[in-house]
Amino acid sequence: MSTPNPALDVRAFNRFYTRRIGVLAPKLDSDFTLPEARLMWELAHHAPVSASALSKSLQLDAGYMSRLLRGLKNRGLLAEQAHPSDGRQTLLKLSAAGKRAFVPLDREGTAKAEAMLAPLSEAQRRALLSSMARIQATLEPDATAAVELRPPQPGDLGWIVERHGAFYAAEYGLNAHFEALVARICADFVDQFQPGREACWIAARGVERLGCVMLVQARDEATGKVKPGVAKLRLLLLEPHARGLGLGKRLVRQCSDFAREAGYQRIVLWTQSALTSARAIYAAEGYRLVASEAVNSFGQDVISESWELTL
Template sequence: MTVQDVRAFNRFYTQLIGALDYGRHLYAPYSLTESRVLYELAHAEGADAADLRARLDLDAGYLSRILNKFQDAGLVERGPSAADQRRRRITLTARGREAAALLDERARRTVGALLDTVPETDRPRLAEAMRTVRSILGDGAAGAPGEVVLRGPRPGDLGWIVQRNGALYASEFGWDATYEGLVARIVADFAAQHDPRRERVWIAEWQGRAVGCVMCVRDDAGPDTARLRLLLVEPEARGRGVGDRLVRAVTGFAREAGYREVVLWTNDVLAAARRLYRRHGFVLVAERPHHSFGKDLVGQDWRLELS
């Protein structure tokens, strides 16, 4: 990627946003910056001027003029901050909340109209691409605080496993819908019949959303063999030890459940996953080329003996 690539994307996106606001009614009667200030006030109750200035990267004098205009129009009220008497707390009035809600509704309708032009089959790729850009360029999500929690699946999580596997592997490796079909069958079999004492699914949750998953099931080789399946970590959660915790959850559970070994099947293109498996003691025992999911791949069987 070059500087020109980024600039070309910026021009494209700027033109797209301008086209969405054809007629210049989206923010009326406010400017774009004034609309941003209203949005922040509506979503950060009790902000002060210093917070707004830092969050929006605005000149202090410019922000002060906007807030004076809003106060004259009856959109905001100012008062002393409970945390610091030297600061001024800014809150929206009822009229200000109505103005912010109107702008938000206009934006929702406009973006909704744009998404209506995107085929359903392309929307997962679009969402994944947006998450990738935000994660790589550092909007703060990748480094935001918060503990990753492993939990059991809730209603809807099994469907999420299917959807995210299909979307993520299509985006990162170009795999076709036959992989999503395979995942759907694996998940459906688990949902229809599994032994909770010896089979389990884990969901990794971070900041209130699912960012990873893995499954431990009994293998067809026999009652002493467990199989690790469908390990996935969302791009924005990588580098936080999520994959390590998910693999450790499987191996720990397998030991407690009485299995003597854990096996798994993966492909050579999944380099990060293979490094993770090796780090946890898995050994590559076989590999063979195959054509699956629309690609020529090399499948690999890995095995971990449980002491």
């Protein structure tokens, strides 16, 4: 791929993927065409529904939709019911026979998807699913699954280390010592974890990780002793393509709400003056800058800043 005209790249990908998933095949390994199978999936999951709503959802011509529905009805797979508030409309759903016919059809589709994933490693599967989610989020942002803030799962802490290292090296030129610091923070989070007092959240849309943040007990850097009543916000990160969704504010607010519930009196954090987007989020949440200092940190001359939120 990669031509001077991006539209040609899109068309090339479309040709590859339609061939890969068998769109051009006249029939599935069953008695149903692909459009019929897709229509039955909608009726199995979103019924009862009107024919016009189906046409709009699937972006199919009303005449073509009518022929598809007529075919299913003639085979005894479609049932109708009156609209509860509009006597002019009829709602559609699968009949008992239609539901029985859909079961092996749905099972076949799942088996084909599993067969496509089977040769891939776990890392390749995650990368593929993440790319699929990203394509959908870019082209149809309103149709994607809601972004959740969830606790870390196996592999998430490694992702935090990797993404911080790669992102801050590319964007701000920080060296490998920064990635090592993030690894130590993650290790300390596991080793010193206090349920109800500390937490980590991953912003995820399906299998795709979009961001993260931690809230831990603040400790004296010299002695390692806990500072009573003080929490520390750490490792706020958003993937570049996830900006503009309000996730940074959600992650920071999640820390504030958790800290209040846990009984902390204040939250502290460390950042750099160059991180203007993060600083704006902190300021909007009510944090105030309490100290700044010019230092050489992780291979760069930066302005180190300390911020604080009184709860």
